[in-house]
Amino acid sequence: MRHLNSGRKLNRTSAHRKALFRNMFLALLRAGRIKTTDAKAKELRRVADRMVTLGKRGDLAARRRAFDFIRSHKLVKQLFDELAPRFKDRNGGYTRVVKFGLRRGDAAPLSIIEFVGSEAQAKPRKRRKQPKETEGGEQRAAAGA
Numbered sequence: 001m002r003h004l005n006s007g008r009k010l011n012r013t014s015a016h017r018k019a020l021f022r023n024m025f026l027a028l029l030r031a032g033r034i035k036t037t038d039a040k041a042k043e044l045r046r047v048a049d050r051m052v053t054l055g056k057r058g059d060l061a062a063r064r065r066a067f068d069f070i071r072s073h074k075l076v077k078q079l080f081d082e083l084a085p086r087f088k089d090r091n092g093g094y095t096r097v098v099k100f101g102l103r104r105g106d107a108a109p110l111s112i113i114e115f116v117g118s119e120a121q122a123k124p125r126k127r128r129k130q131p132k133e134t135e136g137g138e139q140r141a142a143a144g145a
Contacts, residue, residue: 008043021047022069028095029075029083033114041097041111048113052094055084086117 010017024044027034036044051069054062058080067076087094093116100110 007046008039010039010043022071025051026070026072026075028113028115029070029079033112035100035110035112037103038097038099038109038111041113044113045095045097048095048115049092051079052084052087053092055079056088058084083115086115090116 010020012020020040021044024034024036024040025047028044028048051066054066063076063080066079067073070076070079096114096116098112098114100112102108103110
């Protein structure tokens, strides 16, 4: 029985899990929302909420603990100066997990995890420019078919 054993193992070693959640939290901090599997999103929610709580404390010890996890002065500053003040009146529940669908390759359930109230603040992704078709390119495509 798994009494008092919280958290999912996700078929990884503890070091791999720690690195996985560090990288996922950094991506969430940079982008505002990420798409991942349900199980990973639900576990990442625990990590992200703890980091935002550290950001809300705002003292030097909290900054050092956050830096120990994040390992980037720029992102620690973003967490403490931009993200945490948005949630100063909120007691927990800083992230939202929305079920998204199934992954095409293995039918794994996917979710989007985002910070609450980040619909307008999430940075839109830049679209890649499509190469323009030239007359010579259309002729080559027709000749090759």
